[in-house]
Amino acid sequence: xxxxxxxxxYPNEAEIQWSILIVLYPYITGLVAGxxxxxxxxHVFGNKEIKPVARFALLTALAFLCVxxxxxxxxxxxxxxxxxxxxxxxxxxxxxxxxxxxxxxxIVVVLExxxxxxxxxxxxxxxxxxWKELLYSALALFSYDISEKALEADEKLGKKLAIIGxxxxxxxxxxxxxxxxxxxxxxxxxTPLMPIIFLMSAIVSGIALLxxxxxxxxxxxxxxxxxxxxxxxxxxxxxFLIVDVVLELLEIISMKYEALEEIEIIEHLLAEKIxxxxxxxxxxxxxLIPFILLLLVGVMKNRDxxxxxxxxxSSVFIVIGVFAMRWNVVIGGQEISKSLAGTLTxxxxxxxQEGVLLAIIILILPLIIxxxxxxxxxxxxxxxxxNEEAVVSSE
Amino acid sequence: MKLSRRDFTKIGSKIVIGAATGPVIIDALVKKAQxxxxxxxxxxxxxxxxxxYVVDTTKxxxxxRCANACKRENEVPFDEPVYRTWIxxxxxxxxxxxxxxxxxxxxxGFTDDIPEEEINKAFYVPKICNHCENAPCVQVCxxxxxxxxxxxxxLVDFEYCIGCRYCIQACPYGARYFNLEKGTADKCTWCYHxxxxxxLPACVQACPVGARKFGDLKDPxxxxxxxxxxxxxxxxxxDLGTKPKVYYLGLDREVx
Ligand code: SF4
Ligand code: SF4
Numbered sequence: 075x076x077x078x079x080x081x082x083x084y085p086n087e088a089e090i091q092w093s094i095l096i097v098l099y100p101y102i103t104g105l106v107a108g109x110x111x112x113x114x115x116x117h118v119f120g121n122k123e124i125k126p127v128a129r130f131a132l133l134t135a136l137a138f139l140c141v142x143x144x145x146x147x148x149x150x151x152x153x154x155x156x157x158x159x160x161x162x163x164x165x166x167x168x169x170x171x172x173x174x175x176x177x178x179x180x181i182v183v184v185l186e187x188x189x190x191x192x193x194x195x196x197x198x199x200x201x202x203x204x205w206k207e208l209l210y211s212a213l214a215l216f217s218y219d220i221s222e223k224a225l226e227a228d229e230k231l232g233k234k235l236a237i238i239g240x241x242x243x244x245x246x247x248x249x250x251x252x253x254x255x256x257x258x259x260x261x262x263x264x265t266p267l268m269p270i271i272f273l274m275s276a277i278v279s280g281i282a283l284l285x286x287x288x289x290x291x292x293x294x295x296x297x298x299x300x301x302x303x304x305x306x307x308x309x310x311x312x313x314f315l316i317v318d319v320v321l322e323l324l325e326i327i328s329m330k331y332e333a334l335e336e337i338e339i340i341e342h343l344l345a346e347k348i349x350x351x352x353x354x355x356x357x358x359x360x361x362l363i364p365f366i367l368l369l370l371v372g373v374m375k376n377r378d379x380x381x382x383x384x385x386x387x388s389s390v391f392i393v394i395g396v397f398a399m400r401w402n403v404v405i406g407g408q409e410i411s412k413s414l415a416g417t418l419t420x421x422x423x424x425x426x427q428e429g430v431l432l433a434i435i436i437l438i439l440p441l442i443i444x445x446x447x448x449x450x451x452x453x454x455x456x457x458x459x460x461n462e463e464a465v466v467s468s469e
Numbered sequence: 470m471k472l473s474r475r476d477f478t479k480i481g482s483k484i485v486i487g488a489a490t491g492p493v494i495i496d497a498l499v500k501k502a503q504x505x506x507x508x509x510x511x512x513x514x515x516x517x518x519x520x521x522y523v524v525d526t527t528k529x530x531x532x533x534r535c536a537n538a539c540k541r542e543n544e545v546p547f548d549e550p551v552y553r554t555w556i557x558x559x560x561x562x563x564x565x566x567x568x569x570x571x572x573x574x575x576x577x578g579f580t581d582d583i584p585e586e587e588i589n590k591a592f593y594v595p596k597i598c599n600h601c602e603n604a605p606c607v608q609v610c611x612x613x614x615x616x617x618x619x620x621x622x623x624l625v626d627f628e629y630c631i632g633c634r635y636c637i638q639a640c641p642y643g644a645r646y647f648n649l650e651k652g653t654a655d656k657c658t659w660c661y662h663x664x665x666x667x668x669l670p671a672c673v674q675a676c677p678v679g680a681r682k683f684g685d686l687k688d689p690x691x692x693x694x695x696x697x698x699x700x701x702x703x704x705x706x707x708d709l710g711t712k713p714k715v716y717y718l719g720l721d722r723e724v725x
Pocket of ligand 1: 597598599600601605607639640641642643644645656
């Protein structure tokens with residue numbers, strides 16, 4: 075016990091309240107927001123290079139969104155009462171908006187997916203028989219109009235939706251940052267930068283995840299890799315990574331520079347408790363190395379094979395690094411005592427309601443969901459079509 | 470000191486009278502309590518009161534009776550590290566280091582594990598929920614299960630709390646804990662079941678040296694107001710703007 079507690083912590087602080095599940099929650103919503111924003115790079119900003127993965131990114135966002143609620147619910151002391159957040163939200167609470175923002179965003183993403191796949195759905199419905207016809211007809215909401223005019227209307231609506239979608243993705247995640255940033259009791263959390271840091275790291279993690287999933291699909295399906303798409307994603311990844319890291323460093327530097335009352339305990343936290351996960355994983359592995367690798371990818375000519383390896387490594391490192399960032403915020407913040415005179419240690423358990431096992435299951439679940447969704451709504455032809463064009467144009 | 474026979478009989482009669490009236494008073498209190506228990510609203514009007522609490526750190530001897538009484542009165546799980554009130558011990562060592570501890574919240578008292586010669590000064594600080602006027606725990610509760618009563622007490626509605634523990638994170642004073650049995654947040658109520666019947670909170674009642682005082686801020690004659698009017702007081706972490714209603718006498722700057 076002694077080694078777990080250092081200095082003086084309030085007697086009630088013996089137990090860490092928010093476990094690994096609460097680390098997952100901002101991590102998963104971050105992946106959602108990031109993947110969604112990656113898809114908007116094409117859907118809203120018309121970046122053609124992203125097109126091959128744009129719809130796939132939407133589906134990825136949807137798959138992760140499906141489980142985003144789970145870690146929170148599993149964590150509640152009275153999960154069955156969770157719905158009260160919807161019925162009787164207490165509006166001064168940063169958490170009370172969660173139900174609404176989440177639901178709104180869910181509807182936006184589902185609608186967007188539907189519009190993006192409507193033509194495919196209708197065509198499949200018209201060309202199949204039996205249960206398949208029924209399923210796709212239902213998905214098409216029994217409206218089969220895919221005339222030029224209808225499609226144009228679809229596209230307009232889709233664009234509008236995506237335009238709503240971006241601020242709501244930003245809101246969904248910035249707001250998660252505010253849940254922590256608005257807690258004045260905790261000096262490690264309380265900073266107005268928190269929402270924007272969360273948002274930037276969300277985008278970074280979402281793009282990195284998309285790159286990885288894209289590469290995996292390419293491997294499994296034996297599609298030719300579209301280098302333009304990959305490099306374009308890598309380019310965005312690099313830019314957002316810079317913004318993200320600048321903000322994270324700004325926070326730490328101003329904390330150290332202003333050196334308020336709490337600085338001693340924060341120094342202790344950084345030096346003794348989360349040195350490895352913060353300096354090692356979050357900053358070096360999750361930011362510095364990818365920054366250099368992605369920079370090289372940007373300036374190097376040819377050598378595509380090597381560049382793909384570098385992008386892959388960067389993405390893996392970033393996905394892990396952002397997880398470490400969530401960990402350092404959620405767990406790190408709880409490892410300092412509000413007495414500012416001591417620290418405590420979070421010891422993850424493997425089994426149980428708040429265990430690592432459940433966390434792993436919740437992380438794998440969206441991949442299974444994604445597999446099912448892509449079975450019903452295959453986005454694959456985007457990846458091939460676009461590639462042929464690219465090949466043609468480069469000839 | 471020499472006692473004359475007359476003095477002796479005086480003291481004796483005081484003791485006798487005291488012994489006789491004590492039970493009468495207790496009896497009256499109990500009857501009153503029972504009366505208000507049988508009619509749920511009783512004659513208690515929560516708009517007529519606004520409660521406040523004073524801790525005189527210069528008096529506390531660290532006996533831990535308050536924390537013990539609290540656990541029993543409020544059925545706070547005895548063997549778990551959860552507390553509605555606790556006592557901190559501060560020892561400034563000669564080498565300048567400040568040693569703070571609160572083993573089992575001070576319920577079992579404190580042991581001298583540092584030789585006296587090494588200690589410069591030492592004091593105890595009782596802690597409790599501050600029933601903040603501007604309570605962050607109330608602010609952050611997503612469903613409004615933590616609320617402020619009209620008489621200024623912060624309570625948790627156990628039927629309503631979803632157990633998200635956001636309030637525990639938001640309390641700057643470590644006053645809240647998670648009640649595993651109920652699956653809800655939990656904390657000091659200033660013994661709401663007692664104060665609405667005209668009784669004192671159990672901790673105040675249990676303190677043998679009067680280090681804890683409780684009273685009505687709306688009553689100019691209450692003990693709390695008398696102290697606030699006369700003494701120089703402080704609250705914990707005033708810079709956080711929570712406006713605690715637990716006021717401290719003799720608060721050292723190292724106490725947070
Ligand atoms: S001390 Fe903590 S639990 Fe009590 S009212 Fe203030 S913030 Fe709430
Ligand atoms: S744990 Fe209960 S009282 Fe505390 S914020 Fe959550 S719902 Fe409100």
